[in-house]
Amino acid sequence: MAILYPPIEIIRKRKPEATPGERTLLAFLLNAYDDEYEIFFQPFLNGDLPDIIVMHKGGGVMIFEVKDWDLSNYHVNEKGNWIVNCNNSVYKNSPLNQVLKYKKNLYDLHIGMLSNVLYISTAIQPNMHRNSAKARNHRTSIRLSSAKISQ
Numbered sequence: 388m389a390i391l392y393p394p395i396e397i398i399r400k401r402k403p404e405a406t407p408g409e410r411t412l413l414a415f416l417l418n419a420y421d422d423e424y425e426i427f428f429q430p431f432l433n434g435d436l437p438d439i440i441v442m443h444k445g446g447g448v449m450i451f452e453v454k455d456w457d458l459s460n461y462h463v464n465e466k467g468n469w470i471v472n473c474n475n476s477v478y479k480n481s482p483l484n485q486v487l488k489y490k491k492n493l494y495d496l497h498i499g500m501l502s503n504v505l506y507i508s509t510a511i512q513p514n515m516h517r518n519s520a521k522a523r524n525h526r527t528s529i530r531l532s533s534a535k536i537s538q
Contacts, residue, residue: 389420389441392427401429408453409438416441433496437489450489452482 391398391413398405398413405413405428416426420441427440439451461478462470469478 388422389417389424389426390422391417392425392430398428406453406455408455412439412451412453432489432493435489435492437486448493450486450493452486452489454482 395413409428413426413428416424416439420426420443423443425442427442429436429438430440437450438453441449441451460472462472464470467481467483469481470476471478
């Protein structure tokens, strides 16, 4: 089982509480990876606060931003903006842009300290509500984009 920081007992006591999507992803990651992997829940990184980061020494980093959204309430326009369907307003903090910002800041601020090639994967996991048709067919949707980063 992967190593979790902070321990699950601390995460359960946090306010605000972890969302159902965050708890589901944490449980999956903890069971999917062995103790060579470290999982950081909402780490503070020079002002950034990604939901989950998974690290493997010599293997790389994965950054997750979890959204507990009912995806039927949103669509993405041709410019990649997330639009709220009920009023056509633009959701300014797109989850993809959040993760890409975290990745850029991690690279810009911390990669100089690392000596090996680092692989950073960005992921977004929208948590579809049980009531939606998509949720009945697909419990979880994860989109990945990877970038090889070297010094």
